[in-house]
Amino acid sequence: MKTEVIKKNNTEIAVVSSEELLITDVQSALDLVMTVSYETGCANIVLNKEAVAEDFFVLSTCLAGEILQKFINYGVRFAIYGDFSGYTSKPLKDFMYESNRGKDIYFQPTISLAVDKLSGWAGNSKA
Numbered sequence: 001m002k003t004e005v006i007k008k009n010n011t012e013i014a015v016v017s018s019e020e021l022l023i024t025d026v027q028s029a030l031d032l033v034m035t036v037s038y039e040t041g042c043a044n045i046v047l048n049k050e051a052v053a054e055d056f057f058v059l060s061t062c063l064a065g066e067i068l069q070k071f072i073n074y075g076v077r078f079a080i081y082g083d084f085s086g087y088t089s090k091p092l093k094d095f096m097y098e099s100n101r102g103k104d105i106y107f108q109p110t111i112s113l114a115v116d117k118l119s120g121w122a123g124n125s126k127a
Helices: 026-040 063-073 090-101 111-119
Strands: 002-008 011-017 044-048 077-081 105-108
Touching: 002 026, 002 111, 011 026, 011 111, 026 044, 026 063, 044 111, 063 077, 063 105, 077 111, 090 105, 105 111
Parallel strands: 011 044, 044 077, 077 105
Antiparallel strands: 002 011
């Protein structure tokens, strides 16, 4: 796991990348948040999609809902970046679309867009 802190628009964001799975269940997600918070002091986290278990993207498992609810409860803003084009589930696409319209959880194709969303730079003009 590699962590880099980026500061943009007076917002510190921890960009985490890993070739290993970091989020496989609720506890591993909370462990990641606590580790990042302890090491960086950041409550804004960007993570590569490859570090998230595929079950997260199967909404019927309820894993995404449980994890993201915990993040919101703990005041963590979170973005996953990567290629989501392989997912064909309409409910998942709708979930990602609605998340991207909010202010706490984002699904973005690149690190820079994920950082922009968490810093408020690109996400403030909602149509």
